[in-house]
Amino acid sequence: MKYDALLVQSFGGPEGPDDVIPFLENVLRGRNVPRERMLEVAEHYQHFGGVSPINQQNRDLIAALEVELKEHGVDLPIYWGNRNWTPYLVDTLQQMKADGVGHALVFVTSVFSSYSGCRQYREDTAKAQAEIGEDAPRCDKIRTYFNHPGFIETMTECVNESLAQIPAERRDAAELVFTAHSIPLGMSENCNYVKQLEESCRLVSEATGHAKWRLVYQSRSGPPTQPWLEPDVCDVIRDLAKAGASDVIVSPIGFISDHMEVLFDLDTEAKDTAAEVGLNFIRSGTAGVRPRFVQMIRELIEERLNADQPKLAVGTMGPSHDFCPADCCLYTPQRPRPA
């Protein structure tokens, strides 16, 4: 297939204190999340000067990708558009149209398939295209990469670096805890989020040779009455300490960069919890601009440009679909019944 550009589609984040509340209002529009939770999360951002690192991380990823594509003769300009903050997707698509882009490949920064990480990005695109009108660039999302060797090797490298920080005599007993964004059970029922996460964790654990792992969740935002994926990382840290563990490695496999949910929910909250209960806490890295990860994105682009290119996947689930079926990652939130 012929494409004229790569679009990096992401979440967006505030770039200063005054951006925080309007950004969170964008994130939570139409969501069943108590206002108190929004204000609590706002405090996390204000802790860091109201600046989310996610935007700079996306700029860094794009710069690394530009070099990677050039070095391998892939001639595609790269654009960047967000859901919740500038540069907004609609403005980016408008610019792409002005630059003569007719058909773009899209790399979405969410790894695992869910409404928020898959379908909502496609809905964002359709909405922006409708606003622009008939000549809006066509956009094809690149398949999910949870079992691409480039993602698994990158996360394995991160976990191996963490294991190496634990004294050899304690290493085998260390608890490897993979984390991902919690989502409402009603959302997880209609997608392969948990299944894909379990497969990625299993593959990374196998590649590291460290069998003592579990998958837990973080960053829950729903009201207490709504069931979300559990257990929560901080509860698990407390339980592990009670059970006599000494070392815990926390690997945020659900995220590709150290954005606010990693810096606050793990590096602040989970780390403090571990300190309280006397556990040695090691936070493992995210993919960021690690070379194998950037190479993976180039490989995913090349397999779409060239039908002869192999579609790489490890484990038992095979490469995911290039085009999402009509019912992919559907979610219709249940509104709480009036009292």
Ligand SMILES: C=CC1=C(C)c2cc3[nH]c(cc4nc(cc5[nH]c(cc1n2)c(C)c5CCC(=O)O)C(CCC(=O)O)=C4C)c(C)c3C=C
């Ligand atoms: C109903 C589900 C979700 C609510 C409510 C929610 C609130 C919320 N999220 C953030 C910040 C981030 N969320 C990110 C990704 C993300 N969020 C959900 C679900 C809900 N979030 C999903 C399923 C995903 C996709 C999985 C993933 O990408 O990890 C991200 C990461 C974006 C990225 O890396 O591209 C951030 C950051 C806030 C501040 C918030 C409100 C309280």
Ligand SMILES: [Fe+2]
């Ligand atoms: Fe989220």
Ligand SMILES: [Fe+2]
């Ligand atoms: Fe999907």
